[in-house]
Amino acid sequence: MPPVSDITWNSQLEVAALKHVKDINQKKIFSHIGLDGADPGDRIIRAGYSWRTFGENIANGYQNEQAVVAGWLKSVGHCKNIMNSAYKEMGVAKSGIYWVQVFATKR
Numbered sequence: 001m002p003p004v005s006d007i008t009w010n011s012q013l014e015v016a017a018l019k020h021v022k023d024i025n026q027k028k029i030f031s032h033i034g035l036d037g038a039d040p041g042d043r044i045i046r047a048g049y050s051w052r053t054f055g056e057n058i059a060n061g062y063q064n065e066q067a068v069v070a071g072w073l074k075s076v077g078h079c080k081n082i083m084n085s086a087y088k089e090m091g092v093a094k095s096g097i098y099w100v101q102v103f104a105t106k107r
Helices: 011-027 040-046 065-074 076-082
Strands: 051-060 089-095 098-106
Touching (some): 011 051, 011 098, 076 098
Antiparallel strands (some): 051 098
């Protein structure tokens, strides 16, 4: 993928990622859709972020940040999220062996 502009950390997106990754870890349901039926866009709104566009990467089993990012970059779909120039902000969270990375751009 071609280089894109830097992305900015957003604490609201971190909250959305953290709530979902805790849910995944507690319930062992590895999915972008929560047990309540919420998708990433719903969770981002609940965190107080008004989005124009969003994306989400999930992973499990990686021991550290370097390993999970390397894994995401080896996956075409995950890499496309990371290198998507439409996303301006992100947040990431880990719980147990699970990781959630949320991308978005404000409305």
